[in-house]
Amino acid sequence: MARAGGMTNAVNVGIAVQADWENREFISNISLNVRRLFDFLLQFEATTKSKLAALNEKLDILERKLEVLEVQVSSATTNPSVFT
């Protein structure tokens, strides 16, 4: 009787250990996916920052070109007799 009780205890322990291992595996998978998601977010942030910086630089250049054009047009409008 005692031996049957011991065997059931061992089986239960084995089952518990197996379940624990499954849980741990599940948790590891979840954590791995979360970390992958976090890496994706970091990479996305870096690329978005670079794109926005490039757009900002282009906008600055265009703004300077527009200022030059404004000055040239203003100088041309002040002397319209040149083009007549």
Next chain:
Amino acid sequence: MQQLGPERPAMTFDEVSLERSKSFVQALQELKNLRPQLYSAADYCEKAYLHSEQKQMVLDHLKEYAVRALVNAVDHLGTVTYKLTEISEQQSSDISTVELKISCLSQQILTCQTFADKEGLRQQQLSSRTTPRHKKHYILPSPIHKRLENISNLPKDNRSSHVQSMPLPQSYGVLTPKTLSWHLASDNSPAPSKESWTSLLVEDSRDRNVTMNSLPPSEHGVPMSLSSHLQAAKGNGTSVKDEMEAKKSLSEFKSFDKSVRGEISQPPPRSKNIISALFPRNKNFKPKRVPVS
């Protein structure tokens, strides 16, 4: 965004961009709302696991909810990133179009500036053509008119006449321009005709006689030979003299024409020949001899 429903009208570019931005903001808001939902779900699962009796069932449900929550979060995040990249691409395309337009404007302004510069240069050239640019020395003079002008401008004082009479033997007043013009004419025309030579010589001889006759009498410095020559030229008939001189000079130039084409750097002998032909020495002239006691 650009799906056209049966009831929805066509959208403009601005409306499409506005719609895209609105959807991006909405997706971002939904992603932000996931955080409190996940926190609340985690608290509920913890309390349920602690207080319930069927822990295995709670655990299984918790595993499924975690998986779904993770998938939902990934879905929302993907939507947000997709919309953000779409908006950034649209902005970059807009900036490129604006850059092209600005380059077109700059090119137009550059063409206008070049046009204005060319017009200014053309007007300046037109204004410069009206004014004489070259010195009179390099301009072929009209011999008769200019000599008459020179003669009319000559003063009547003795000193001035003396000063002007001195260099006559060398230049004869208008000899150097005559030679320059003669040289230029000879250079320009490779085969000058006889008529041109005769016309030049006749004009030259007539001009010299005119200058010689119109010059005021000099008292000092003029050598006796020159004065005697002048008197001899005055005494003889001008019309007959002109013909004889022209013929002599023409004969001389005929022989000299061949050497002119090869050698241009021999002006002095021609002038001497011309001078000798035009003003022959008076053979009857004898210098006075003053007896010395």
